[in-house]
Amino acid sequence: MTDVVIIGGGIVGLATALQIKQQRPGLSVVLIEKEPAVARHQTGHNSGVIHSGLYYKPGSLKATNCIRGYQMLLDFCQAEGVPYELCGKIVVATKPDELPQLDILFERGQLNGLTNIRKISAGEMRDIEPHVAGIAGIAVPYTGIIDYTQVCEKLAQKFQQLGGELRLNERVEQVTPGTSLSIVVTNRSRYETKLVVNCAGLYSDKIAQLTQRDPVDVRIVPFRGEYFKLKPHKEHLVKHLIYPVPDPNFPFLGVHFTRMVHGGVEAGPNAVLAFRREGYTKSDVNLKELYETLSWPGFQKVAAKYWQTGLGEMYRSFSKAAFTKALQALIPAIQEDDLEEGGAGVRAQACDRTGGLLDDFAILETDKAINVVNAPSPAATSSLSIGQTVSEKVLSRF
Structure with a gap:
């Protein structure tokens, strides 16, 4: 019997697993990943950006977890020797009709605590990025670059050093919630567990449906x-990171x-x-x-x-x-x-079901499961913070 089974070996699942073992070493935790290595999908295929928290609605889970997770990620990388670089970025308005949205982004950034961002003119932009076109912009010194697969490998290593079990090449086929325990069946094993934590990313809705009888409505x-x-x-054309003003x-x-x-x-x-x-x-x-x-x-x-x-x-x-x-x-x-x-x-x-593309992180809970059903960008930057949030939900059950 296992206390916690975590499904998904991306950065959110690994961060959650590590946080649980750090906070409650006595709990038995098994992390199941269907691939032969960690970080094989969303985590290992993203562009490796450390996001600052500029874009997200103040007070949202994305904003709060990105800001908190940003510092947690930097602290983790410094402690564990994972290389990163805070190279900064600029957000560029190329047309007058983008200026109001640029102002909104600047205001959001300030409300999210990014006190060192600044509005820049076209001339100031070209001092930073000589080849860029645009009429106005925002300079964001917080933004960085990193290899998230390396972060995951370090998370997995520390999780196992604390006694956590990492099971690779195991695909979850069935989850049966019971009165006191749930049964998780994979292509290789069968686990009895008190709690299932679903961090399955691209298949998180499928796993969530297995953990409950009611339809999952996402x-x-x-x-x-x-x-x-x-x-x-032509790499000399780009000195830092250059982003457009996004479509709101x-x-x-x-x-x-x-x-x-x-x-x-x-x-x-x-x-x-x-x-x-x-x-x-x-x-x-x-x-x-x-x-x-x-x-x-x-x-x-x-x-x-x-x-x-x-x-x-x-x-x-x-x-x-x-x-x-x-x-x-x-x-x-x-x-x-x-x-x-x-x-x-x-x-x-x-x-x-109504056509809403969920803008914020989303966690669905049942008696026997905690399902992270929406964790797109900036989930990698926010991962240690999301992991802390989920681990707190887990530990409140024990």
């Missing part, structure tokens, strides 16, 4: 973000330029519907999962509302010229030949 809709890389001879009605930040902690510059991502939950290429298709997405009433409402935006993102997915044009809004000197194929990530975006 569905994970997978959005693929595709990147290009700047060829080495769409939960993505727009194509941007990101220096990588191991070298190189990524350009992107776009945001297109993935045809399977772990669909990292255009040819990755799972007809059952695609049907589940397309038939979800909430997604149908999203598609009706954002069809023009979605078509534009899809066009950029298939047209390198269109992708280049979007990047040129920030750096006009970028040419199509300057870009080479990069990687891709898939964002687990929760969508409710």
Whole structure:
């Protein structure tokens, strides 16, 4: 019998596992991951940005956990020798109609405690990024770059040193909630546990449904973000991180330029519907999962509302010229030949039945389970804070 079974070996699951063992060493904790290593999906495919908390509504779970998690992450990396760099970023308005949203971002940043951000003119922007185009911006010195897979490897190591069990290559097939214990069945083992903690990311809604009889009223809709890389001879065009002013009605930040902690510059991502939950290429298709997405009433409402935006993102997915044009809004000197194929990530975006794309982190609780059902960006930055929040919920049960 195990006290706690955690499902999902991404950064949120690992941070939760470590926090539980640090706070209550006597509890038995097993973390189950279906892949042969940790951080194989959302965590290992993101752009490696340490987010400052600029974008998020003050008081929201994203804002509070990002601000708290930011410092917790830096403290952890310093203590454990995980390399990172606080290189800073600028958010760039390229058109007059973006200025009101830029002002809102600046105000949000200040309300979230980012006292060192500052508004900058076009000239000041070019002092920071000589090749950028824009009419106004915000300088954000807090933003950094990191390798989150390295963070996860260190979290896993410390969790196991404290007596936690990490079970790789195990896929959860069934969860049966009982009166006092739940039964978790994988392709390899069977676990009796007092509490299930679901940090399954792209499959968090599926696992949540296994933990309860009532329907889970959100569905994970997978959005693929595709990147290009700047060829080495053009990396000098980007000194820090360069972001556009995001569309306030769409939960993505727009194509941007990101220096990588191991070298190189990524350009992107776009945001297109993935045809399977772990669909990292255009040819990755799972007809059952695609049907589940397309038939979800909430997604149908999203598609009706954002069809023009979605078509534009899809066009950029298939047209390198269109992708280049979007990047040129920030750096006009970028040419199509300057870009080479990069990687891709898939964002687990929760969508409710009414067509709401959940903007905040979401945790659903039952007597026998705690389900983290929405933890997209900035979950990696916020992971230790989310882990603390979830671990507190766990420990209140014991």
